[in-house]
Amino acid sequence: MKQRMRVVIAVIGLLIMSGGASAQIPEGWDRLLGPSRGRPYRGLIIDSDTKAPLAGAVVVARWVRERVYPFQVNTEHYAVRETVTDDEGRFVMEVKDIEESAPRRTRKPEFLVFLPGYGSFPHGYTAPKGFLAELFEGPGTTIELPRLSSRKERLDVLYGASPHRFSETPHKTLPKLIQAVNSERIMLGLSPFMPPEKE
Amino acid sequence: MRVLPICAMALVAVQVEAYEVDTHKEFVSIAARRSTVEQRLQEDLGLPSGLGMDIRGSSLDDWLTSGAAKEDNFPRFLNHFHNPLVPSWTEAGLGGSVGQSAILWAQNPGQSAPSWSWRDVRQTYLDALTKSASSDRDRALASTFEGLGRQMHFVQDAASPAHARNDPHVLFNYESAIDGLRLRESATFAGWLDGAPDTPGAPDAGWQTLDGNPLAPIAIARLIDADRYTGANPAVTTGALIGLAEYTNANFFSEDRIFTENDTNPQTRFPFPNRNSVVEQDVDVQVGGATVKRRYLVKAGDGATGYRLATVGFLRDYHRRFGLDPGRFRETSSLDEAVYRDYAERLVPRAVAYSTALLDYFFRGRLFVSGDDRSMLIRNSSDEPMNGTFTLYYDDAADVRRPVPGASWTGALAPGARLTDLQVVAPTSPAPKEPGKYMLVFRGALGAEPDAVAGTQVSIESALFARLLRRKDGMPIRSATVHTIDRATGEPVTIGTTDQDGRVKLIWRPGRTILFIPAVNVFPMYWAGGASFVSAAEGAHLIQAGDLDPQGQVTIPIPIVDAQWPEDVEACTGQPKFAHFPDGLFQESTPRPDGNFDRVNVTYQVNLITFIRDDDGRETILCGIDSGSCPTPAAGFVAEDVNRVGQVVGHLVRDLFSRHVKQIIGPGGSAIGDPVCENEYRESDVVGVTVVEP
Numbered sequence: 001m002k003q004r005m006r007v008v009i010a011v012i013g014l015l016i017m018s019g020g021a022s023a024q025i026p027e028g029w030d031r032l033l034g035p036s037r038g039r040p041y042r043g044l045i046i047d048s049d050t051k052a053p054l055a056g057a058v059v060v061a062r063w064v065r066e067r068v069y070p071f072q073v074n075t076e077h078y079a080v081r082e083t084v085t086d087d088e089g090r091f092v093m094e095v096k097d098i099e100e101s102a103p104r105r106t107r108k109p110e111f112l113v114f115l116p117g118y119g120s121f122p123h124g125y126t127a128p129k130g131f132l133a134e135l136f137e138g139p140g141t142t143i144e145l146p147r148l149s150s151r152k153e154r155l156d157v158l159y160g161a162s163p164h165r166f167s168e169t170p171h172k173t174l175p176k177l178i179q180a181v182n183s184e185r186i187m188l189g190l191s192p193f194m195p196p197e198k199e
Numbered sequence: 200m201r202v203l204p205i206c207a208m209a210l211v212a213v214q215v216e217a218y219e220v221d222t223h224k225e226f227v228s229i230a231a232r233r234s235t236v237e238q239r240l241q242e243d244l245g246l247p248s249g250l251g252m253d254i255r256g257s258s259l260d261d262w263l264t265s266g267a268a269k270e271d272n273f274p275r276f277l278n279h280f281h282n283p284l285v286p287s288w289t290e291a292g293l294g295g296s297v298g299q300s301a302i303l304w305a306q307n308p309g310q311s312a313p314s315w316s317w318r319d320v321r322q323t324y325l326d327a328l329t330k331s332a333s334s335d336r337d338r339a340l341a342s343t344f345e346g347l348g349r350q351m352h353f354v355q356d357a358a359s360p361a362h363a364r365n366d367p368h369v370l371f372n373y374e375s376a377i378d379g380l381r382l383r384e385s386a387t388f389a390g391w392l393d394g395a396p397d398t399p400g401a402p403d404a405g406w407q408t409l410d411g412n413p414l415a416p417i418a419i420a421r422l423i424d425a426d427r428y429t430g431a432n433p434a435v436t437t438g439a440l441i442g443l444a445e446y447t448n449a450n451f452f453s454e455d456r457i458f459t460e461n462d463t464n465p466q467t468r469f470p471f472p473n474r475n476s477v478v479e480q481d482v483d484v485q486v487g488g489a490t491v492k493r494r495y496l497v498k499a500g501d502g503a504t505g506y507r508l509a510t511v512g513f514l515r516d517y518h519r520r521f522g523l524d525p526g527r528f529r530e531t532s533s534l535d536e537a538v539y540r541d542y543a544e545r546l547v548p549r550a551v552a553y554s555t556a557l558l559d560y561f562f563r564g565r566l567f568v569s570g571d572d573r574s575m576l577i578r579n580s581s582d583e584p585m586n587g588t589f590t591l592y593y594d595d596a597a598d599v600r601r602p603v604p605g606a607s608w609t610g611a612l613a614p615g616a617r618l619t620d621l622q623v624v625a626p627t628s629p630a631p632k633e634p635g636k637y638m639l640v641f642r643g644a645l646g647a648e649p650d651a652v653a654g655t656q657v658s659i660e661s662a663l664f665a666r667l668l669r670r671k672d673g674m675p676i677r678s679a680t681v682h683t684i685d686r687a688t689g690e691p692v693t694i695g696t697t698d699q700d701g702r703v704k705l706i707w708r709p710g711r712t713i714l715f716i717p718a719v720n721v722f723p724m725y726w727a728g729g730a731s732f733v734s735a736a737e738g739a740h741l742i743q744a745g746d747l748d749p750q751g752q753v754t755i756p757i758p759i760v761d762a763q764w765p766e767d768v769e770a771c772t773g774q775p776k777f778a779h780f781p782d783g784l785f786q787e788s789t790p791r792p793d794g795n796f797d798r799v800n801v802t803y804q805v806n807l808i809t810f811i812r813d814d815d816g817r818e819t820i821l822c823g824i825d826s827g828s829c830p831t832p833a834a835g836f837v838a839e840d841v842n843r844v845g846q847v848v849g850h851l852v853r854d855l856f857s858r859h860v861k862q863i864i865g866p867g868g869s870a871i872g873d874p875v876c877e878n879e880y881r882e883s884d885v886v887g888v889t890v891v892e893p
Contacts, residue, residue: 029371029379029536069273075220110221110382122385132382155251159228164261171256190248196256 031107031133032066037099042140045089045113047147048126053089054145057115058082058180061093062166066105078106080167082176093136108133114161114177116184118145123160124153151188158184163193171195218355218550219378220271224264226547227351229392230555231263239562244328245656254341262341266348267355270315278304279356282365283424283445284469288414291424293367295466301353301362301444302423306415317417320346320561321652328640328654329590333598347561350419351554357423357443358550360453360542365466372454376539377547387540391547400545401552403439407560407583411647418647419560422553433471433502443553450503451542457509457532476501477508484537496532506541509534564645564653571662571706572623573751577639579612581653586611587643589618591659593636595629603637625661625709627744634708635660660706663742663751665714667701670730670756671892675701682715683707686736691715702752713739719757721831724838730756734838758841762810762832763891764851769801771876772859778803779829781822791863795871798864806854810835810888813849821851832888840890851886 041061045054060082064075079098085091095109110133113121122132126144135141148154163170163177170178171193182192218226231237237249240259246252250260257265270276277298282291291300299307308316323346326339356362359374381388407418409425421442427435428445435441436449449471452458462468477496484493495507509532534542565580566589579585591606606623625634635658645651663683667676676697683692683705692712695703705714713736714726724732725739733739740746746753767776774785783803788796808821810832822829832851833840840848861875 029376029383031379031382069276072271072273072276074271074273074276122382130383132385156232159232159250159258159260162258162261162264164257165224165264185251188251190251191253193253193256193258 033099033102033106033108036137037102038096039137040095041093041109041111041136042138043085043091043113043136044140044142045085045091045115045121046142046144047118048144049147051144053085053087054115054118055085055087055089056180057085057089057091057113057118057145058177059085059091059093060112060114060166060174060177061095061109062112063098063102063109064107065103066107068105075107077168078102080173082174084176111136112161112166112177113143113145114157114180115145116180116187117154118147118157119153120157120161121145124148124157154184154188158188218359218374220268222374222378222381223267223271223352223355225381225388225392226355226551226554227264227267227348228260230351230551230558231260233551234555234558234562236558236562243562243565243655254337257341259340259344262344263348263351266315266345267352268348269345270349270352275311278310279353280362280365281357281423281444282466283363283426283428283442283448284430285465288412288424290466293365295365301356302415302420305350305353305419306417315346315349317350317419318650320350321650324561324654325640325642325652328638328652329592329600329602331599331601333594333600336600347558350561351557354419354422354443354554354557355550358447358546358553360447360451360456360546363444363447363451364453364456364469366453366456373534373539373542376536377543379536380540380543388547391543392551400549402443402556403441406440406556407646409440416647416649419557422557430470433476436502443549446503446549447546449501450498451546452509452532452534454534457534471501472498472508473501479511482507482537493535493537495538503545506545507538508541509538562653564641564651566639566641566653566655566657568639568655568657568659570621571660572625573662573664573704574619575621575623575659576617576619577608577612577621578617579614581645582614583646584611584613585641585643585645585653587641587645587651590640590642591623592638592640593626594632594638596632597629598632599629600638601626601629623659623661624744625659627709630710634711661709662704663707663747663753664702664704665695665697666752666754667697667703667716667719668754668756670758673756675699676719676757676759677701679703679719680717681705682717683712683742684715684736685711686713686739686741687711689736707742709744710741712742714742714755715739716755716757720760720836720838720841721833722836722838722840724757724841726755730758731842732757732838758844758892760833760836760841760844760890761893762836763889763893764832764886766886769857769859769878769880771878772799772801772861774799774801774859776859776880777853777855777857777882779805779808779822779831781805781824781826781829788864794866796864796866797875798862800858800860800862802858804856805829806856807852808855809852811850811852812837813847833890836890844890844892847887847889849888851888852883853886854883856881 045057062080063078065078167173240246240249280293281301292298323342330336409421423444424442433449436446460473478499480497481492494511498508567578567580591603641653679697693706697703717723727733728740769776780803785801788798810819819835863871
């Protein structure tokens with residue numbers, strides 16, 4: 001009991017110490033889902049050299065929500081969705097079901113675009129620049145991916161595109177990404193990701 | 200009790216952010232690729248996929264990054280602070296004692312269950328190297344990387360001003376700004392990450408040799424706090440061998456610790472940076488698409504310099520215009536995104552470089568093994584002394600890892616020093632999956648770290664000494680070539696030549712190896728055990744450990760055989776009636792009692808000699824009329840013939856000619872009288888050939 005009281009006192013002390021100099025979020029830096037939530041995300045994926053559309057690129061969106069703890073705001077997984085670009089290199093990702101039922105403090109999604117042999121988005125793409133979480137809103141954007149030549153470049157992109165960074169159960173939730181990543185792993189002499197016994 | 204929920208509710212409004220989870224993941228992943236860990240995994244542990252190795256559906260890189268992410272789970276993050284200026288690390292945590300100092304937390308084996316302290320991670324690494332079941336080893340290796348990700352997290356947090364200045368700050372802050380920049384200016388963010396490892400900001404070589412602090416004796420503490428910055432010597436923070444929290448504390452502000460040099464609370468009083476550390480400077484900034492001038496306080500002294508430390512207070516002009524007493528009216532500076540960018544330019548590379556150093560430190564133990572099981576050496580290839588136990592393990596066919604009986608040695612090795620003349624009995628039961636492949640594991644003190652672990656996959660060939668003796672008299676057979684051959688693959692294992700004592704050292708694979716002796720006799724032989732030999736590998740003896748004496752020697756008595764066949768003696772000259780010389784001439788003079796000499800001349804010729812084996816009828820043409828020489832019939836022998844000494848193994852079919860002349864000659868060399876005899880013989884005969892040991 002004494003120990004608990006000591007913690008309480010210390011916590012109150014911290015509250016006092018923390019003062020009130022809270023920094024304001026700069027304009028345009030808010031990352032939470034806004035009023036446009038639920039609208040589809042769109043994009044066109046092309047080869048940065050030839051400008052040819054890239055069909056079959058896997059596009060993954062991942063939403064996290066902010067969880068507020070005493071002294072800490074953590075982010076935790078909320079949802080993930082994947083789709084694949086069509087023959088014209090385009091994708092449209094419908095997210096109404098995910099975003100309209102999203103809990104408070106859910107952030108705008110972060111995206112991954114992965115195609116074996118190419119730089120990925122956001123690791124190793126060439127254009128465009130900007131707030132990555134908003135690029136695909138509204139009319140969407142065109143993402144240019146460079147073709148990679150060296151094994152090291154491809155390995156670096158592969159690590160950044162690991163399905164486990166987007167989902168704890170990628171074999172279930174991101175089968176297309178798993179398939180694409182495994183194909184690249186095999187090309188690079190790595191064993192493919194096998195589903196764990198319990199996923 | 201009622202106060203607790205009230206307190207908790209109040210706290211909801213207050214947040215302390217470490218680098219955000221995704222920022223940590225980026226830091227950890229880039230640090231891993233920059234470190235030597237990939238090399239260690241591939242070269243030392245024999246894992247060709249390195250960080251890409253799939254364990255339970257995730258790569259090692261994933262395990263590392265997920266560890267870094269999970270370390271921020273509630274309430275672990277309360278232990279991620281370290282204030283380097285308090286007198287004792289026991290008071291250096293959040294609020295002094297609300298959380299443990301990150302340094303102590305990193306080395307606290309009682310964190311929780313499971314615990315992820317350095318010692319626990321060392322144990323999981325030991326498990327990864329030594330657990331029996333392959334699945335357990337994999338699980339332990341995954342845990343090792345998860346734990347290392349958590350350990351790297353602590354170091355990275357020391358590059359966050361709030362964590363080095365005991366600041367439970369509120370809302371938008373340095374860390375959220377950095378994560379925002381990750382998304383908004385990904386190229387800039389990548390540039391911070393991609394700094395070369397030797398850019399200024401990496402820990403100086405030798406950081407791990409600084410004196411340890413008994414509260415957290417493992418040297419990784421020194422990555423965070425080297426106990427060199429006292430609060431009065433900020434210049435030291437840009438010099439050699441400084442802890443990351445010291446650098447961060449002395450040179451940066453956090454949101455609620457701006458110019459707190461005069462605070463009365465020792466937990467929040469930070470002497471530097473102070474108002475004497477800065478100069479004011481106008482800088483062009485973009486606001487809403489327009490370029491405007493904003494006035495900043497630029498760090499100009501007391502440690503690191505040349506960056507925006509904070510904005511001037513928004514009421515600064517008001518203060519000046521009305522000549523307000525700065526002692527009564529607080530002019531509050533703040534940190535904007537431009538300041539955060541300048542901070543990140545200096546702190547992010549350090550966060551990556553220092554956590555890279557931690558990873559390299561974990562894998563710094565290096566071992567080198569050479570020799571064979573008869574005489575092996577282990578060398579300490581690390582830069583620090585090793586004092587502990589070196590144990591050899593092998594994997595059986597079912598991937599069960601087992602200690603090699605009797606193959607554990609204890610010793611103290613200075614850097615570069617060796618344990619020598621070590622002997623290993625190659626395991627045979629159960630048989631190894633790959634003969635000669637072992638995992639050598641060190642557990643013990645490595646430098647100042649008491650329970651360090653190092654492992655390396657090694658090849659240790661088994662060696663034996665073969666001693667070849669001539670069976671008849673036990674004399675050593677010298678300069679004889681001997682091969683060991685893997686009977687399963689048919690490939691030679693090694694080739695050697697006997698020395699003056701008839702000994703040769705050969706590499707072998709227990710239970711798989713046969714001996715081949717190509718040229719001791721005129722035909723090739725495989726050893727079939729004892730003093731018997733065969734001509735085909737299939738019948739050869741598989742050498743077993745039991746064949747070796749305590750000195751690792753197998754002694755092989757070899758019958759050196761030749762062919763023997765009866766030959767008539769010519770009555771007049773006393774010489775063999777025939778000989779196997781295609782164009783032979785024999786001449787001999789012997790003194791007679793009367794002072795003259797008997798001179799014998801014998802001419803031999805061969806039309807054809809063929810050796811025909813009795814067992815299989817195989818013919819070997821030994822020589823003919825145009826042959827330069829005529830080999831012994833043993834050229835038609837096979838290895839099995841050495842087991843038949845004294846037996847007839849075949850016949851010679853011969854067509855021969857000889858001319859025998861005996862003449863008396865005087866001392867001057869002239870013939871005296873007619874020849875005593877002058878006989879010619881031409882015969883075709885068949886003669887039995889016996890194997891003999893001459």
